Amino acid sequence: MSQKISSPIEKIRLEGLEKSFGTKTVLTGVDLVLNKGESLVVIGGSGSGKSVLLKCILGLLKPTSGKIFIDGKDIFSLSNSEKEASISQIGMLFQGGALFDSLKVWENVAFGLRQRFGTPAKEARNIALEKLNAVGLSESVADLMPSELSGGMQKRVGLARAIATNPAILFFDEPTTGLDPIMRTVIDSLIVKCVKDLGAAAITITHDLTSAYHIADKIAMLYEGKIIWLGDSKGIEKSKNPYLNQFIHGSMEGPIPVNIKP
Amino acid sequence: MLNFLRTIGRYFLAFLNATGAFFLFAFISVSHCFRPPFYFRQWGRQFFEIGYLSLPVVGLTAIFTGMVLVLQSYTGFSRFSAESSIATVVVLSMTRELGPVLAGLMVAGRIGASIAAEIGTMRVTEQIDALSTLSTNPFKYLIVPRLWAGVIMLPLLVLTADAIGVFGGYLVATYKLGFNAAIYINQTFTYLKAEDVNSGLIKAAVFGFIITLSGSYAGFNSKGGAQGVGAATTSAVVSASILILICNYLLTAILFGT
Numbered sequence: 001m002s003q004k005i006s007s008p009i010e011k012i013r014l015e016g017l018e019k020s021f022g023t024k025t026v027l028t029g030v031d032l033v034l035n036k037g038e039s040l041v042v043i044g045g046s047g048s049g050k051s052v053l054l055k056c057i058l059g060l061l062k063p064t065s066g067k068i069f070i071d072g073k074d075i076f077s078l079s080n081s082e083k084e085a086s087i088s089q090i091g092m093l094f095q096g097g098a099l100f101d102s103l104k105v106w107e108n109v110a111f112g113l114r115q116r117f118g119t120p121a122k123e124a125r126n127i128a129l130e131k132l133n134a135v136g137l138s139e140s141v142a143d144l145m146p147s148e149l150s151g152g153m154q155k156r157v158g159l160a161r162a163i164a165t166n167p168a169i170l171f172f173d174e175p176t177t178g179l180d181p182i183m184r185t186v187i188d189s190l191i192v193k194c195v196k197d198l199g200a201a202a203i204t205i206t207h208d209l210t211s212a213y214h215i216a217d218k219i220a221m222l223y224e225g226k227i228i229w230l231g232d233s234k235g236i237e238k239s240k241n242p243y244l245n246q247f248i249h250g251s252m253e254g255p256i257p258v259n260i261k262p
Numbered sequence: 263m264l265n266f267l268r269t270i271g272r273y274f275l276a277f278l279n280a281t282g283a284f285f286l287f288a289f290i291s292v293s294h295c296f297r298p299p300f301y302f303r304q305w306g307r308q309f310f311e312i313g314y315l316s317l318p319v320v321g322l323t324a325i326f327t328g329m330v331l332v333l334q335s336y337t338g339f340s341r342f343s344a345e346s347s348i349a350t351v352v353v354l355s356m357t358r359e360l361g362p363v364l365a366g367l368m369v370a371g372r373i374g375a376s377i378a379a380e381i382g383t384m385r386v387t388e389q390i391d392a393l394s395t396l397s398t399n400p401f402k403y404l405i406v407p408r409l410w411a412g413v414i415m416l417p418l419l420v421l422t423a424d425a426i427g428v429f430g431g432y433l434v435a436t437y438k439l440g441f442n443a444a445i446y447i448n449q450t451f452t453y454l455k456a457e458d459v460n461s462g463l464i465k466a467a468v469f470g471f472i473i474t475l476s477g478s479y480a481g482f483n484s485k486g487g488a489q490g491v492g493a494a495t496t497s498a499v500v501s502a503s504i505l506i507l508i509c510n511y512l513l514t515a516i517l518f519g520t
């Protein structure tokens with residue numbers, strides 16, 4: 001750590017983030033710091049609130065309490081337009097893709113460019129084709145509608161859309177679910193490249209531990225609404241945390257209850 | 263007894279809550295209607311869908327309404343030899359009442375449902391969330407174009423419906439009932455005032471707003487997959503139709519009240 005020349009630039013900080021839906025509590029106090037050029041992977045059981053966490057930061061869900069800082073600014077104290085500006089530097093891949101089904105594939109990818117920077121159609125299309133290439137899709141899909149693509153292809157179009165504007169912050173909600181093993185490696189490398197080359201700060205949610213080791217500088221485990229473990233991929237193997245151990249080994253025995261009847 | 267009151271109280275509060283949410287939504291939507299950016303490509307698509315593609319169903323409704331009006335009023339008026347009033351009755355009923363209300367109800371079924379289904383699907387598949395992460399306000403991109411299209415195209419549709427309805431009446435009167443064409447046309451326009459047509463157009467604009475707003479509101483707030491979208495569609499059509507009938511009465515009372 002001592003050799004590090006520049007001190008890290010903080011992009012996102014969460015303090016005591018809580019979120020409940022009615023009486024159902026999902027997040028019970030999440031604290032987290034994410035720096036520029038850092039890649040964080042969030043793991044955790046299905047329904048543990050990983051997607052909800054990202055949506056809170058994006059302003060799509062309103063946290064019940066807690067603070068969110070982007071670039072050191074508390075986004076709930078900002079005016080609407082400042083808040084929009086802060087949030088617009090986040091590129092998001094949704095778990096379900098969330099492609100606009102009334103627009104062609106390339107228009108989906110170019111959407112952010114055209115809306116945010118007013119990029120002319122021709123130039124935006126070229127960038128879109130480039131990004132599609134980066135996720136392993138050829139030019140021939142550019143003029144198709146999203147419904148004409150396979151699930152894995154839709155996911156990759158969503159990924160291309162998320163990175164199209166070269167955002168400073170990237171959120172990927174299960175980017176490699178539903179992809180074949182080779183594509184998985186391609187996408188993992190792409191995420192690493194975005195973080196290393198563009199200096200983005202990235203949060204990736206994944207259930208795939210191989211991917212997690214490949215992508216992550218830091219891994220966080222979410223359980224019962226809190227981050228119960230945070231460390232790097234080397235630390236994860238050595239950890240004595242019983243929850244983490246049970247989770248990464250996929251064991252049915254351990255402190256995490258498995259609610260199935262024998 | 264206490265339980266009964268509690269239930270009533272709960273429903274009343276839920277009703278107030280829903281009404282408040284609807285008015286808040288309406289207020290936000292309208293405030294976005296006048297602030298740029300405007301997505302004119304989306305406007306174009308909506309004008310086409312709401313205006314042009316509704317023409318067949320509105321036209322068909324209008325022509326048969328005009329035709330049946332003549333038949334019915336002929337039966338009544340011939341009993342006291344007032345056949346000469348038929349043309350006036352037809353044109354006044356069409357422009358003041360039946361044109362806007364029937365066109366409104368038909369469009370509510372066609373457009374209200376399709377808006378709710380489209381926006382509802384976008385909601386449950388997170389496309390609306392995706393819009394806001396791509397620097398696009400969903401109100402401006404999705405709702406404003408529909409509201410403008412409704413408010414502008416409905417009066418045009420009703421104007422067309424008025425003309426087609428009157429023409430339908432003319433056909434039945436001259437070909438079936440043997441009226442003199444020139445006299446019928448003359449009687450149509452003798453007692454017609456600009457205010458009769460205008461009031462119908464004002465109603466149409468209000469109905470256009472109600473239809474597109476109900477559809478947008480239902481779609482925007484739909485949750486829970488295909489079932490939720492289905493429920494949104496139904497509620498959009500039902501609430502738009504009821505609001506049209508209520509507002510029609512209120513507007514008639516205001517516009518023609520002394």
Ligand SMILES: Nc1ncnc2c1ncn2[C@@H]1O[C@H](COP(=O)(O)OP(=O)(O)OP(=O)(O)O)[C@@H](O)[C@H]1O
Nearest residue numbers: 021024026044045046047048049050051052053095
């Ligand atoms: N809009 C909502 N309304 C009510 N409850 C919700 C809503 N969104 C999420 N939840 C609840 O919050 C919990 C966490 O959901 P979330 O989607 O974050 O899970 P997740 O960790 O992403 O799971 P997965 O790995 O399966 O994607 C779930 O129990 C879900 O039922």
Ligand SMILES: [Mg+2]
Nearest residue numbers: 050051095173
């Ligand atoms: Mg999820």
